Amino acid sequence: xxxxxxxxxxxxxxxxxxxxxxxxxxxxxxxxxxxxxxxxxxxxxxxxxxxxxxxxxxxxxxxxxxxxxxxxxxxxxxxxxxxxxxxxxxxxxxxxxxxxxxxxxxxxxxxxxxxxxxxxxxxxxxxxxxx
Amino acid sequence: xxxxxxxxxxxxxxxxxxxxxxxxxxxxxxxxxxxxxxxxxxxxxxxxxxxxxxxxxxxxxxxxxxxxxxxxxxxxxxxxxxxxxxxxxxxxxxxxxxxxxxxxxxxxxx
Numbered sequence: 001x002x003x004x005x006x007x008x009x010x011x012x013x014x015x016x017x018x019x020x021x022x023x024x025x026x027x028x029x030x031x032x033x034x035x036x037x038x039x040x041x042x043x044x045x046x047x048x049x050x051x052x053x054x055x056x057x058x059x060x061x062x063x064x065x066x067x068x069x070x071x072x073x074x075x076x077x078x079x080x081x082x083x084x085x086x087x088x089x090x091x092x093x094x095x096x097x098x099x100x101x102x103x104x105x106x107x108x109x110x111x112x113x114x115x116x117x118x119x120x121x122x123x124x125x126x127x128x129x130x131x
Numbered sequence: 132x133x134x135x136x137x138x139x140x141x142x143x144x145x146x147x148x149x150x151x152x153x154x155x156x157x158x159x160x161x162x163x164x165x166x167x168x169x170x171x172x173x174x175x176x177x178x179x180x181x182x183x184x185x186x187x188x189x190x191x192x193x194x195x196x197x198x199x200x201x202x203x204x205x206x207x208x209x210x211x212x213x214x215x216x217x218x219x220x221x222x223x224x225x226x227x228x229x230x231x232x233x234x235x236x237x238x239x240x241x
Binding site for chain 2: 010018021023036041062064091
């Protein structure tokens with residue numbers, strides 16, 4: 001649980017990095033703008049939580065699912081994020097799998113190649129929390 | 132609506148998920164959050180910052196200074212940013228403030 005009030009803010013340094021990565025080189029961001037954007041990002045998390053929560057509650061579920069968050073994006077008029085989000089998750093899942101098979105290749109009994117073949121078998125354990 | 136092509140779209144996450152989870156849990160109705168949901172909220176927040184910054188940059192004619200004013204203008208103008216309106220108000224000068232007060236007094240008389 002949050003013990004200090006600053007625990008409820010996103011770390012400024014990391015938000016600053018995202019800001020910098022989003023802009024062409026040489027663009028200056030005033031300190032005031034940076035602080036306000038970081039605060040805005042924290043508010044975005046709360047807004048997102050509340051919209052996702054509404055969807056979960058309406059469906060009588062206590063756990064916020066991935067689908068609830070995607071639905072919330074549409075409610076919040078951020079439909080444009082939905083596709084990139086799904087693509088990102090797929091990539092993250094694929095990467096995790098890749099790391100797993102890189103780390104302990106001896107654990108994979110059948111199909112010793114990395115990626116591709118054994119994707120189907122692993123699907124259940126990786127996506128069990130999505131529904 | 133323009134499509135959004137994130138620069139940060141490679142699946143990795145740089146915001147700390149533990150912190151995002153803590154913020155989500157601070158909302159009174161939140162009971163539990165699936166791993167996918169936490170991933171989506173974290174990633175969406177990164178997208179949001181990227182999108183917001185790009186909007187400001189475009190709207191100021193690709194100026195080399197990204198300022199609070201640029202941010203406040205976007206927040207007041209854009210529908211999807213309406214949830215930030217109270218948090219990022221436009222700044223006004225003291226003189227303008229006095230004029231607003233005066234106008235308000237005048238209209239209160241009638």
